[in-house]
Amino acid sequence: xxxSKNLGDHVIEGHDYDGIQELNNPLxxxxxxxxxxTCLFGLAYYIYYxxxxxxxxxxxxxxxxxxxxxVKEEAQAANPTAAPKSDEELNALVSDPAALEKGAQVFQxxxxxxxxxxxxxxxxxxxxDDYWIHKKGTMSDIVSLIKxxxxxxxxxxxxxxxxxxxxxxxxxxxVSLKGTNPPNAKAPQGEQVTE
Amino acid sequence: xxxxSPGTDTVTYxxxxxxxxxxxxxxxxxVAFLVGVIVAxxxxxxxxxxxxxxxxxxRLRPLHTNAAIxxxxxxxxxxxxxxxxxxxxxxRMFSRALSCIHFWGWQLIIVAAAISLPLGLTxxxxxxxxxxxxxxxxxxxxxxxxxxxxxxxxxxxVQHIYVAIWFYIATIVTVAVLHIVNSLAxxxxxxxxxxxxxxxxxxxxxxxxxxxAVAFFLTTPFLGLMYxxxxxxxxxxxxxxxxxxxxxxxxxxxxxxxxxxxxxxTALPDWAQTLGMIFSVALWAPSWGGMINGLLTLRGxxxxxxxxxxxxxxxxxxxxxxxxxxxxxxxxxKSVSSLGHYTDWIVGHVHVGTLGWNGFMAFGISxxxxxxIWKTQLYSxxxxxxxxxxxxxxxxxxxxxxxxxxxxxxxxxxxxxxxGRLVYPDFVETVTKIIPLYQVRxxxxxxxxxxxxxxxxxxxxxxxxxxxxxxxxxxxVAFKGLPGVEGETGHRKLxxxxxxxxxxxxxxxxxxxxxxxxxxxxxxxxxAPASKVHPFSPLEIAGRDIYIREGCYVCHSQxxxxxxxxxxxxxxxxxxxxxxxxxxFQWGSKRxxxxxxxxxxxxxSLWHFRHMIDPRSISEHxxxxxxxxxxxQKVDFYSLRKKLSVLKALGVPYSxxxxxxxxxxxxxxxxxxxxxxxxxxxEGKIEDKDIIALIAYLQALGQKGIKE
Numbered sequence: 001x002x003x004s005k006n007l008g009d010h011v012i013e014g015h016d017y018d019g020i021q022e023l024n025n026p027l028x029x030x031x032x033x034x035x036x037x038t039c040l041f042g043l044a045y046y047i048y049y050x051x052x053x054x055x056x057x058x059x060x061x062x063x064x065x066x067x068x069x070x071v072k073e074e075a076q077a078a079n080p081t082a083a084p085k086s087d088e089e090l091n092a093l094v095s096d097p098a099a100l101e102k103g104a105q106v107f108q109x110x111x112x113x114x115x116x117x118x119x120x121x122x123x124x125x126x127x128x129d130d131y132w133i134h135k136k137g138t139m140s141d142i143v144s145l146i147k148x149x150x151x152x153x154x155x156x157x158x159x160x161x162x163x164x165x166x167x168x169x170x171x172x173x174x175v176s177l178k179g180t181n182p183p184n185a186k187a188p189q190g191e192q193v194t195e
Numbered sequence: 196x197x198x199x200s201p202g203t204d205t206v207t208y209x210x211x212x213x214x215x216x217x218x219x220x221x222x223x224x225x226v227a228f229l230v231g232v233i234v235a236x237x238x239x240x241x242x243x244x245x246x247x248x249x250x251x252x253x254r255l256r257p258l259h260t261n262a263a264i265x266x267x268x269x270x271x272x273x274x275x276x277x278x279x280x281x282x283x284x285x286x287r288m289f290s291r292a293l294s295c296i297h298f299w300g301w302q303l304i305i306v307a308a309a310i311s312l313p314l315g316l317t318x319x320x321x322x323x324x325x326x327x328x329x330x331x332x333x334x335x336x337x338x339x340x341x342x343x344x345x346x347x348x349x350x351x352x353v354q355h356i357y358v359a360i361w362f363y364i365a366t367i368v369t370v371a372v373l374h375i376v377n378s379l380a381x382x383x384x385x386x387x388x389x390x391x392x393x394x395x396x397x398x399x400x401x402x403x404x405x406x407x408a409v410a411f412f413l414t415t416p417f418l419g420l421m422y423x424x425x426x427x428x429x430x431x432x433x434x435x436x437x438x439x440x441x442x443x444x445x446x447x448x449x450x451x452x453x454x455x456x457x458x459x460x461t462a463l464p465d466w467a468q469t470l471g472m473i474f475s476v477a478l479w480a481p482s483w484g485g486m487i488n489g490l491l492t493l494r495g496x497x498x499x500x501x502x503x504x505x506x507x508x509x510x511x512x513x514x515x516x517x518x519x520x521x522x523x524x525x526x527x528x529k530s531v532s533s534l535g536h537y538t539d540w541i542v543g544h545v546h547v548g549t550l551g552w553n554g555f556m557a558f559g560i561s562x563x564x565x566x567x568i569w570k571t572q573l574y575s576x577x578x579x580x581x582x583x584x585x586x587x588x589x590x591x592x593x594x595x596x597x598x599x600x601x602x603x604x605x606x607x608x609x610x611x612x613x614x615g616r617l618v619y620p621d622f623v624e625t626v627t628k629i630i631p632l633y634q635v636r637x638x639x640x641x642x643x644x645x646x647x648x649x650x651x652x653x654x655x656x657x658x659x660x661x662x663x664x665x666x667x668x669x670x671x672v673a674f675k676g677l678p679g680v681e682g683e684t685g686h687r688k689l690x691x692x693x694x695x696x697x698x699x700x701x702x703x704x705x706x707x708x709x710x711x712x713x714x715x716x717x718x719x720x721x722x723a724p725a726s727k728v729h730p731f732s733p734l735e736i737a738g739r740d741i742y743i744r745e746g747c748y749v750c751h752s753q754x755x756x757x758x759x760x761x762x763x764x765x766x767x768x769x770x771x772x773x774x775x776x777x778x779x780f781q782w783g784s785k786r787x788x789x790x791x792x793x794x795x796x797x798x799x800s801l802w803h804f805r806h807m808i809d810p811r812s813i814s815e816h817x818x819x820x821x822x823x824x825x826x827x828q829k830v831d832f833y834s835l836r837k838k839l840s841v842l843k844a845l846g847v848p849y850s851x852x853x854x855x856x857x858x859x860x861x862x863x864x865x866x867x868x869x870x871x872x873x874x875x876x877x878e879g880k881i882e883d884k885d886i887i888a889l890i891a892y893l894q895a896l897g898q899k900g901i902k903e
Contacts, residue, residue: 011432017357018282020426025435031487035445035480038524042473050466057465057757061768064759072615079614109621113813114802123801123875154799160763161620 085168090139093172103173106166110158119177121186124155128177133190137178142171204352207669208281210568212294216274217561219302221651223266224557226309228644230259235640237820238787239633241811244820249313251820253746257324258312263549264322264412266305271557272416273301273340276363278564279423280347283357285672289346293339300336304329315744316386320401320779322408323377327388330378337374341367348693352674355690358439362419364697365447369411369704377404381841384834387740389841394774395463396715398782403454403712410450413548417516417556418446418485424560425509426492429499434491440686442484447700449474449481451707456527459536460756461782462771464721467711468529474707475527482520489513504579508559511587515551519544533758534609537786539629540601543594550590550643558582558650565654569661578653586646592639600632609760617763622789627816718775726772728899730847731892733835733861738892740838741885742781745822752783753792753896766793766897773899776847788819793897800868801875803890825886830865832858832883864891 011021048054055063093099107119114124125133134150135141146167149157158167236243237252244251277294281287288294307329311317317324325333344367348356356364377400380388392400426433433439455463455471490513493499499506522544526535535541566573573579607625610618619625680691689696715721731739742748753774755765762768769792774780783790798806802813807825810817835857843849853860862883868890869882881887 012436015355015436017353017359018279018285018423020357020423021432022436022439023432023434024437025491027435027438027441028487031438031480031483034483035477038477038479042477045473046469049469057460057468058768061757061759061762065762068611068615068759068763071613075614114799123799123805151796154796154802156797160616163614163616 087138087140090143090168090171093168094139094175096172099169100173100176102166103169103171103176106162106170107173110162111170114154116182116184116186118180118182119174120182120184121189125189126186127174128180128182128185129188130178130194131188131190131192136193137175139168139171139175142174143168146171202673202675204285204672204674205669206281206285206287206352206672207667209277209288209291209294210667212288212291212298213274213278213564214568215298216270216277217565219298219305220267220270220274220557221561221654223262223270223305224647225651227259227262227267228640228647230255230262232637232640232644234259235633235637238818239630239637241818241820246821246823248315248745248824251745251822253749253820254313254315254317256749257317257321257746258309260322261308261312261324262305264408265308268413268417268549268553268557269301271553271560272366272412272420273297274564275420275424275560276344276416279359279420280344280363283353283360283423284347284351285353285670285674286347286351289343289350293343293346297336297340297343300332300339304332304336307332311386315746317743317746318378318380318388318390318779319743319746319748319781320377320390320397320404321784322405323374323401326386327378327380327382328385330374330380334371334375334378337367337371341371345693345697351677352672354677354680355687356693356696357422358433358436358443359419359422361443361690361696361700362415362422364693365443365700365704366411366416366419368697368701369407369415369447369451372701372704372708373404373407373411377401381845383838383841387834387838389778389838389845391778391845392780393776393778393845393847394718394780395721395771396712396718397778397780398458398461398463398774399455399467399712399715401780402457403451403708406454406457407451409545409548410446410453413553414450414516415446417553420556420560421485421489421509421513424556424563425489425513428503428505428509428559428563429493429496431492431494431496434488434494438484438488442481442488444703445481445484446478448703448706449478451704452711453478453527455711456532457536457784458782459527459529459532460758461754462757462769462774464715464771467715470711472527472529476524479521479524482523483517486513486517486520489516504573504576504583505559505563507580507583508555508562511583512552512555512559515547515555515590519548519552522547533756534605535601536756537752537784538601538605539597539632539785540605542785543597543601546593546597547590550586550593554586554643558586558647561650561654566657568665569658570665571657571660571662574653574656574660578649582646582649582653585649586643589639589642589644589646592642593636594639596632596635596639600629600636603632604629608764609758611760611763617760620764622764623814623816626787626818630818718771722772722775723770725901726770727901728772728775729901730776730842730849731895731899732864733839733853733857734830734864734888734891735895736838736842736892737830737832737835737861738888738890738895741825741889742892743779745825747791748781748783749785750787750819751789751791752781752786753790754782755790755792761790765790773897776842778842778845778847788817791893791896795894795896795898799875800871800890800894801877803893804872804877804886807886807889822886825889826879826881826884828885829883830861830885830888832861835861861888 012024015022114122115127116122119127134145147159149155234252234255277288308325311326312324316326318326379391382388390397452470452474455467456475459468500510525531562573562579604625607619612618680688755761755769757768806813807822809821810819836854839849839854839857865882865887868887
């Protein structure tokens with residue numbers, strides 16, 4: 001210890017730059033340790049991933065995605081409420097205040113941009129009238145339409161973003177809007193459906 | 196220079212040029228910090244975009260970065276280099292005329308940048324936004340600087356060059372190489388060009404440049420300055436000569452490989468990502484070598500830290516350097532990058548370096564130099580100390596807020612629930628969450644600016660006490676010709692041989708550059724035939740140029756990374772093929788808004804029309820600026836033939852028919868979109884407006900694949 005300290009404490013002869021002198025302390029051991037450790041890490045990493053057949057990014061993504069799909073299926077199997085509902089069960093939602101409240105909330109966050117705050121229609125069609133572009137506007141029609149969307153016509157699919165039960169509640173909310181005649185309603189589009 | 200007595204030269208240093216560069220640095224520093232506070236405000240409160248094209252975030256952010264890097268840091272580097280080099284080499288600058296050309300030329304470039312960037316005249320390449328005539332001017336002025344510097348080296352009166360000079364050499368050589376390669380472009384008109392590289396090539400070249408602008412414009416010159424001014428200020432010898440040798444060569448050789456750490460988990464080939472990552476991790480120790488040599492030089496003089504504001508600034512600067520060069524390697528690890536990339540964590544990381552390391556070095560040097568040049572004392576040490584503390588609190592607030600914002604948002608993006616769905620599918624929700632932190636950042640930035648203004652006042656008062664006869668410093672140097680390097684060995688010998696030293700430096704930086712970039716120049720090797728795409732149509736090209744002009748890329752990425760959270764949110768990962776005709780590439784570096792690579796056909800055109808004019812009419816809590824002028828400004832149909840022919844010359848496959856009728860085709864495309872919008876209630880003559888071209892481009896994103 002003492003020796004190496006002395007070595008550092010003597011300025012190097014001939015090293016004088018505008019009055020700046022230099023010591024010659026040894027490289028700190030911990031610093032050298034970091035240096036070699038990171039270099040070795042890099043080498044090992046390179047050998048594993050690029051030479052020894054370690055997983056590529058594509059393979060890692062595939063693994064992760066199939067895990068997510070497995071989780072999805074498991075959740076569906078474990079949660080019977082997520083299984084397809086009968087028409088009666090769906091229609092019951094329209095008179096369930098809690099379901100309508102949740103549906104209204106989902107509608108506020110995701111749908112008003114195109115269907116207007118009251119469902120009167122702006123970019124997308126009016127959802128309060130009795131005209132429907134797609135099918136007949138029953139609960140199950142609306143649920144499946146929200147899920148798959150109409151990507152070519154600018155109605156996004158929502159299956160991935162919104163939980164199935166919340167989509168059902170949103171559909172119930174839409175059904176509950178029927179006949180509300182909001183101001184500035186967009187002209188009817190599609191076919192009139194009379195019950 | 197006349198000789199007083201035989202063997203003694205009288206040398207008069209050019210201090211006037213040093214003073215000029217410092218003044219310019221301080222002037223433009225003020226501008227850079229002020230614009231920084233404005234852009235910070237714009238993210239916290241979108242109203243500060245003022246619905247005015249040249250004041251929007253997309254145009255001001257490049258102004259802020261360019262002003263901070265090239266005007267503020269650049270000028271202080273030149274000041275420090277001109278001041279210290281003359282003294283370290285015991286020689287007046289090679290040519291006063293070249294010094295003046297360098298100074299005024301550089302300031303003209305800055306003025307040109309300050310005018311052209313807000314006007315939307317930009318290449319769209321980060322930290323290299325300036326258009327081709329300005330790029331050429333930069334090259335010429337850099338050559339003037341190089342001649343002046345190496346000319347001074349040639350007439351030096353000391354045999355060996357000090358470590359500060361090594362770093363200056365590395366800076367001058369490398370910046371030249373980086374700037375020239377990354378700026379290669381074909382002009383379309385006086386202020387418009389397309390870069391010769393596209394897609395992954397452009398991504399790789401851009402971040403090889405971008406990262407090494409940090410390395411060789413904001414790091415190596417500042418290390419050189421540190422090696423001169425820190426020992427001067429504390430009057431202690433440098434801690435370890437061998438450490439300086441080792442960390443200098445390690446830095447110069449390894450830094451150049453690190454660029455791809457900006458492109459982790461993207462479509463860039465895996466091997467390039469891996470190289471970028473491992474070299475970045477291994478840069479930790481070489482970087483810290485500089486920090487150790489700086490901090491340990493204070494041994495035996497730590498009391499100065501209490502009494503001398505200059506030393507406070509230097510020590511804090513070196514500490515900030517140590518922090519950011521630890522965080523950098525950390526962020527370069529693929530898994531850490533998958534959390535931090537595209538978030539504000541990166542913005543926080545950069546500002547520890549720029550505000551802390553570059554800013555505090557610059558302030559320390561200004562406080563050190565100006566009183567000496569004016570042959571007086573600093574007006575108020577306590578004011579300088581106040582500056583130090585106010586600015587330090589500013590940096591801490593900045594960093595903590597951006598670190599938390601970045602990690603918070605990064606975690607929200609990747610949060611997947613037990614049913615395999617995103618917990619926060621609505622992107623805006625992840626933005627709204629961090630707005631309070633954006634507000635904290637405004638406070639941090641404002642404090643930094645206030646500290647700076649305190650310094651300006653202090654220096655102004657100091658100037659009033661300047662000696663009236665403060666002339667350039669003159670010294671006597673014993674000199675009978677350079678002794679030569681006979682009998683010397685190893686690195687010591689090299690320090691006496693400037694040409695050899697410079698060539699070795701050049702080789703060190705070229706190895707990594709060539710090995711990384713060359714393989715990707717043969718793009719075909721990487722593009723699977725199935726992922727080939729059609730080029731953009733004429734109107735879409737017009738829209739793309741508007742996208743670049745407005746700086747949409749500073750908030751939006753076009754790169755879906757190979758990560759579940761990206762794929763669930765935005766769709767299939769981006770391929771190399773998709774951006775193969777993108778001159779320049781648009782992968783982006785920050786997601787203040789969502790990724791746009793698959794936005795085409797996601798929404799009706801009317802949605803985009805309304806969203807561009809007033810994003811909040813569609814998305815209540817959006818922070819995106821309004822772009823009302825797009826609905827009144829006309830599309831430049833006329834230049835499309837020229838634009839497409841330039842793109843064709845760069846390898847984009849347009850048929851002669853399309854080239855010849857590009858404007859006609861575009862007008863027809865615009866008419867179709869305009870008709871559709873009019874059918875949905877949009878009024879007025881819109882078929883010749885910018886917004887139609889931009890919508891065409893947005894609707895084409897992700898839609899260009901060649902279906903078998």
